[in-house]
Amino acid sequence: MNVIKRTLLGMLQPVVAVLIGLIAGAVAILLIGDSVVDTYREMWNGAFGSFYFLTNTLTRATPIILTGLGVALAFRAGFFNMGATGQMVLGGLAAAITGLYMPGPGWLVMIMALLVGMVVGGLWSLFAGYMDARFGVNLLISTLLLNYIASLFAGYMVSFPLKDRTGSAAMSQTPMLEADVWLPKLFSGMSLHAGFILAVLAAVAIYIFIHHSVAGYEIRMLGNNPFFAAYGGVKRGRMMVVAMLTSGALAGLAGAGEVLGTQHRYLDGALTSADYGWSGIMATLLASSHPIGTAVAGILLAALQTGAMGVERNTNVPLEVASVIQATLTLFVSARFGYLFLKRRKERKNNGSAV
Amino acid sequence: MTVLLEMQGITKKYGDFTANHDIHFDVRKGEIHALVGENGAGKTTMMRMLYGMEQPTAGRILVNGKEVHFHDPSQAIRHGIGMVHQHFMLFPSFTLAENIVIGGEPKKGAFFDRQSAADKVRELGERYGMPIDPWKKAGDCPLGIQQRTEILKVLYQGADVIILDEPTGVLTPGEVKELLAAIKGLAAQGKSFILITHKLHEVMEAADRITVLRDGVITGQMAANDTDEEQISRLMVGRELVQMSRAAREPGEKVLDIQAIKLAGGKGSKPLLDDVSLSVRRGEIVGIAGISGNGQSELLQVISGLRQPDRGTVELNGADVTGAPVRQIREQGLAHIPEDRYLWGASRDATVLDNGLMGHQQRFRKRGLIDRSSLRKVMNEWVQRFAIKTGSLDTQAQFLSGGNLQKLIAAREFAQQQPFLIAAEPTRGVDVGAMELIHGELLERCRGGDGILLVSSELTEILKLSDRILVMYEGRIAGELTAEQATEEQISLLMAGGKRQS
Ligand SMILES: Nc1ncnc2c1ncn2[C@@H]1O[C@H](COP(=O)(O)OP(=O)(O)OP(=O)(O)O)[C@@H](O)[C@H]1O
Ligand SMILES: [Mg+2]
Secondary structure: OHHHHHHHHHHHHHHHHHHHHHHHHHHHHHHHOOOHHHHHHHHHHHHHHHHHHHHHHHHHHHHHHHHHHHHHHHHHHHOOOOHHHHHHHHHHHHHHHHHOOOOOOHHHHHHHHHHHHHHHHHHHHHHHHHHHHHHHHHHHHHHHHHHHHHHHHHHHHHOOOOOOOOOOOOOOOOOOHHHHHHHHHHOOOOOOOHHHHHHHHHHHHHHHHHHHHHHHHHHHHHHHHHHHHOOOOOOOOHHHHHHHHHHHHHHHHHHHHHHHHHHOEEEOOOHOOOOOHHHHHHHHHHHHOHHHHHHHHHHHHHHHHHHHHHHHHHHOOOOHOOOOOHHHHHHHHHHHHHHHHHHHHHHHHHHOOOO | HHHHHEEEEEEEOOOOOEEEEEEEEEEEOOOOOEEEEEOOOOOOHHHHHHHHOOOEEEEEEEOOEEEOOOOHHHHHOOOOEEEEEEOOOOOOOOEEHHHOOOOOOOOOOOOOOOOHHHHHHHHHHHHHHOOOOOOOHHOOOOHHHHHHHHHHHHHHHHOOOOEOOOOOOOHHHHHHHHHHHHHHHHHOOOEEEEEEEHHHHHHHHHOEEEEEOOEEEEEEEEEEEOOHHHHHHHHHHOOOOOOOOOOOOOOEEEEEEEEEEEEOOOOOOOOOOEEEEEEOOOOOOEEEEOOOOOHHHHHHHHHHHOOOOEEEEEEEEEEEEEOOOHHHHHHHEEEOOOOOOOOOOOOOOOHHHHHOOOOOOOOOOOOOEEEHHHHHHHHHHHHHHHOOOOOOOOOOOOOOOOHHHHHHHHHHOOOOOEEEEEEEEEOOOHHHHHHHHHHHHHOOOHOOEEEEEEEOHHHHHHHHHOOEEEEEEEEEEEEEEEEOOHHHHHHHHOOOOOOOOO
């Protein structure tokens, strides 16, 4: 009974936040004198209106869910991993390189590419954890800065050494992957690929891990009260490795999934301009780091984005209305994040430096 | 005498649970009104309503005969009601003066006038017979001074009725005497107090009137002159208490042996631990007495692996565990009731169940997952045995009353089944019944051959349970006494840094 209640509560929060966002959007639409009902109908249609749009939304949700789950796990342990974008970029790049250059049967290359993407994303995230543990570099800042390094590095790689020189286009991108290493599509003619299944499985797995495993228990206690965890013999260093590695690996998987399932190559800026990493962080914060809630929030955020495109296609309402909704959500989420962050800082200060 | 504050027919419900039922209670000018009752009886809840932190489900609150509705503490403060919480809420890095004037700072132009704040605070302290040094940092002061500061802060805010929720829990006997004297002095000047405490001798010493609460209902209200400790505890508990005592035992081999532990302080300050050596044998309770802040906390942190000593060795159950990780030390034979239940002992946001699991992870692990149904079964036994009042095992720990959380932590550590137990302030904030229970368990353990290191600011507790008593002063062991030799005076003298008389 309690588990069900908690799960429902975890899912309720993002829904309520999105509703508040929609109300704010409605006010904006009224102000510019358009019909709220029509606009939102178009939005709904753009997101869920047909099987095509639905699968489109789910495709977009896939990387958001995966990065969101990673962030959720790190947050639960009390580590503010803001580096999902960079971890995703490097994971995607590594998957593309593996897909291009690894010999062997297609299915094997595909699996290896996913795994390599996870490992690289995980290590990049762990690097920030290492700097925190070893040199006391603030994780929030290091993970943010590592995003730039990762994006610029990947940009360089696809502009020079790995650049696709077959076509005439001057795009910074790798060559196209062979079709047999692509992630299979779930329905023919639709964009939705097997990465979505992985995302759903990951949500369930992370839920079980956090709420039912012993390691997940220790991670939660560490995030709740690090002093209590230390007193009880939870090893902070080991938990940090587990949390940061898994968190980065999920972001890496998100990147690899995009490369193998949607882009079929690594295209500079494709992962960063869509802001999957930030949407993932938003999904997590909306859902208070509950894994299932994060998945739901990921789909809602994707729906807002695809729905907004529908609005733009079919009405005169400017795309900025969607920005109003997003901005409201961001505000909501920032307040929450600021609160969490300050609370932790304050606790650390008050409690001295024994740990 | 005029009635300042009155509760009429107050009821407070949390969901289906009734924390207070039909409470009639009042405070008169210049009186000390003691509020007593078992853990979870609803004392703190009652006070939280008076202080605007909770709203009653039913009933009326009157101040000076007029009905009031407080939505937050600032409204209560404006009506002259102040509260000092069960846990201190001072900012450790601020000076005492800054802590006191916070929210009502004296200004010079647009700026905070530090000098006049200090002057005001010094003058306030002197007027009310509680002198303090306004320039000292709160974190550097002994708990007795911090407690004074809390009370001065409430007085600075202009309170006429001051609620003290278990103010003596962390104080040494000397500090308790001073505190009680101070509030009696204030009462003589016309201030009123509501005093919550589990220590009945304090009630008898200070209170004018006594209200007894049991399971959210008032079971008695009388003048202190017309009653005695026995009657009060009968009203609180609803049964007679059994007295138990220490039996002489033959201790076995050493289970804890620490040698020449040294722990440096900050730059230029004295070492926190200076050449501390002690041992605990199986079947023995060793008590450590001392004013808090004389190295006891650091000593326990070194033993339990939370802090590395600069020099010296710790041997536990036959193995050298100096500087070992906490988990290894626990597996080697340590159970640990920590001195601060909220900082070290629990996670407020987690459920009672999750709080109970700490340290038992291996025992309830089944293929990497937590075996919650076995854990539930075991924890239900703890709940029964220690009469822990909680909505359910899925309630968040922050909703437990202070004493009930303490009982949960004690139960969890007793269940570790380890040969050595650190019991730091094991009965802080628990009622007399639970205290007997925990003392009984400690003695039982000891009879069964476990070694126990007891740290307590309660001298009576130390004297009642310990076979040997060590007194700590400024990071050193200032003296050792056997149970037969020890007297309260002797220990107090050593605690204050005096030399031992032989
Ligand atoms: N917010 C809440 N939600 C649910 N139950 C609560 C809440 N606050 C308190 N309770 C319950 O109300 C009861 C009374 O709690 P209260 O803190 O008033 O006890 P108390 O008399 O102060 O005990 P103690 O001596 O241990 O401090 C407890 O059983 C507690 O679990
Ligand atoms: Mg209380």
